[in-house]
Amino acid sequence: MSIDTETAARVARLARIRVDDDALPGLAQEFNRILGFIDELAEVDVDGVAPMVSVTPMRLKRRADEVTDGGQTDKVLSNAPDAREGFFAVPKVVE
Amino acid sequence: MMTRELNALTIAQARDRLRAGDVTSVELTEACLTAAEGGRALNAFVHDTPEQALDQARAADARLQRGDAPAMCGIPVGIKDLFCTRGTASQAGSRILEGFRPEYESTVTRNLFDAGAVMLGKLNMDEFAMGSSNETSVYGDAVNPWKVDDRRLTPGGSSGGSAAAVAADLCLAATGTDTGGSIRQPAAFTGITGLKPTYGRCSRWGIVAFASSLDQAGPMTKSVRDAALMLQAMAGHDPMDSTSADLPVPDFEAMLTGDIRGKVIGIPREYRVDGMPDEIEALWQRGIEMLRDAGAEIRDISLPHTKYALPTYYVIAPAEASSNLARYDGVRYGHRATLDKGEGIVDMYEKTRAEGFGDEVKRRVMVGTYVLSAGFYDAYYNRARKVRTLIKRDFEQAFEAGVDAILTPATPSAAFGLGEVGDEDPVQMYLNDVFTVPVNLAGLPGISVPAGQDKSGLPLGLQLIGRPWEEGDLLNCAHSLETAAGFVAKPGKWW
Numbered sequence: 001m002s003i004d005t006e007t008a009a010r011v012a013r014l015a016r017i018r019v020d021d022d023a024l025p026g027l028a029q030e031f032n033r034i035l036g037f038i039d040e041l042a043e044v045d046v047d048g049v050a051p052m053v054s055v056t057p058m059r060l061k062r063r064a065d066e067v068t069d070g071g072q073t074d075k076v077l078s079n080a081p082d083a084r085e086g087f088f089a090v091p092k093v094v095e
Numbered sequence: 096m097m098t099r100e101l102n103a104l105t106i107a108q109a110r111d112r113l114r115a116g117d118v119t120s121v122e123l124t125e126a127c128l129t130a131a132e133g134g135r136a137l138n139a140f141v142h143d144t145p146e147q148a149l150d151q152a153r154a155a156d157a158r159l160q161r162g163d164a165p166a167m168c169g170i171p172v173g174i175k176d177l178f179c180t181r182g183t184a185s186q187a188g189s190r191i192l193e194g195f196r197p198e199y200e201s202t203v204t205r206n207l208f209d210a211g212a213v214m215l216g217k218l219n220m221d222e223f224a225m226g227s228s229n230e231t232s233v234y235g236d237a238v239n240p241w242k243v244d245d246r247r248l249t250p251g252g253s254s255g256g257s258a259a260a261v262a263a264d265l266c267l268a269a270t271g272t273d274t275g276g277s278i279r280q281p282a283a284f285t286g287i288t289g290l291k292p293t294y295g296r297c298s299r300w301g302i303v304a305f306a307s308s309l310d311q312a313g314p315m316t317k318s319v320r321d322a323a324l325m326l327q328a329m330a331g332h333d334p335m336d337s338t339s340a341d342l343p344v345p346d347f348e349a350m351l352t353g354d355i356r357g358k359v360i361g362i363p364r365e366y367r368v369d370g371m372p373d374e375i376e377a378l379w380q381r382g383i384e385m386l387r388d389a390g391a392e393i394r395d396i397s398l399p400h401t402k403y404a405l406p407t408y409y410v411i412a413p414a415e416a417s418s419n420l421a422r423y424d425g426v427r428y429g430h431r432a433t434l435d436k437g438e439g440i441v442d443m444y445e446k447t448r449a450e451g452f453g454d455e456v457k458r459r460v461m462v463g464t465y466v467l468s469a470g471f472y473d474a475y476y477n478r479a480r481k482v483r484t485l486i487k488r489d490f491e492q493a494f495e496a497g498v499d500a501i502l503t504p505a506t507p508s509a510a511f512g513l514g515e516v517g518d519e520d521p522v523q524m525y526l527n528d529v530f531t532v533p534v535n536l537a538g539l540p541g542i543s544v545p546a547g548q549d550k551s552g553l554p555l556g557l558q559l560i561g562r563p564w565e566e567g568d569l570l571n572c573a574h575s576l577e578t579a580a581g582f583v584a585k586p587g588k589w590w
Binding site: 003008011012013014015016017018019027030031033034035037038039040041042044046049050051052053055056058060061063072075076078079080081082088090091092093 | 194195196197198293294295308309334337338340341400402403405406407409410417421424425426427428429430431434438439440441442443444445446448449452457458460461462464465466468474475477478479480481482483484485487520521522525537538563
């Protein structure tokens, strides 16, 4: 499996990270090196092996579906780069 | 003892002297603050909280006066920058969290503070805990207090600032986190003790997430006894972390009997890797002898899927990171890029993340995005999760056959020079974690104990791996190894 600059650009877009065009060939090369390393996994016989879903065999706890927290708008917004009238503010999304 | 030496105490020594009333927490704290001030060249502390520290120290002294004093009461510690601490910068070593001041306290730091511990400040680390040399930090490199020539050496990573601070006596102990070796490798590089508990022993709530199925917090200390004392305060069930174990936390210090007669110590043949220096092999052999002399039974074992641990890790960790780090979008906290006229919200995300993340973080987020993307999910991510099952099964079979703990080297080399590894090839840096990564994949407890020095005088560590939830037994084995190894060397002060 080899990654070309077009694939590298697509992955960067999916990851929402801007990458300049002239940096794409280098990025593709790094991906190829890392994926080459990962490709060793192809030689392992995993027939009939269940993928791990939980590190320790534990059942996640359940609790009653009740409100346990809230009413902290100021704290929630205190680190926002831009907040107005109790909301996070972002550039216009819908025309 | 003079005040300026108080910072060199272990937790256990300081506890005993605090309780005896011949030293106060304020005196200990002032000694550490002075040491930290004098240790700037190590770039270990990156956010200082001296006023909060002295307030906490005074409160601890009052508590000690009342006779209500857990072991950590009045003990000055450093906190890795990955832990959210209320009102204090918590940036995970990243530009994207510049200016972030959490409105809440991580469970582990809250537990430590409830036990009376004193926070001196926040400690340097690789960005989002992604690195093995502390060279990916927005704060610049942390520096190893050990030095054998003109070169500045890495303290390891990602908990490099924690390791440097403890080894240089800028604090009595520090918190670390370990996703693939980030407590144990820096502990080995700096001649201190580092314990990664069983996955679920410490709550992850309020710790900036890297790879949630692997991340675990633990103590970095000057002795095994200190690791037991500090873990005691950090651990415990937390309803805020659904993977935190609802199990009693035993009295770990009481389990340090020093008696390991009859314990079965497994020696995995797959941990002899190509290119490993003879000194590491020799140290491992000495460790085997020490445990045998202490009465343990040494048994050769096989963990056949060991060689696939690193590639498995480099699928699973980036996949989880790409998901966890999606939250850094410039909307709710941290950095937001300035937009040009006509740019919209997607431009905001892309520019914010391009400016806020460093190269290694970008690389891992994109690798994670790729292995989770349509068409590759089965070939990479699902396959890695299956191999992870096999890696864990290797350990389970060893334990089922009666093995109590497994002894391995902690790292494939001693500390290397800053800038010497991984510039051209990121995979070279990844190989540092070859002995530590399998332990995270299997969710097991592991501890690095300083056990010797290489020819040039740099510290080397051995790793013991224990059964799940049996940190007490593991610490006892480590205590035996520590006693036999008798590692007392300290770095000469050049900073």
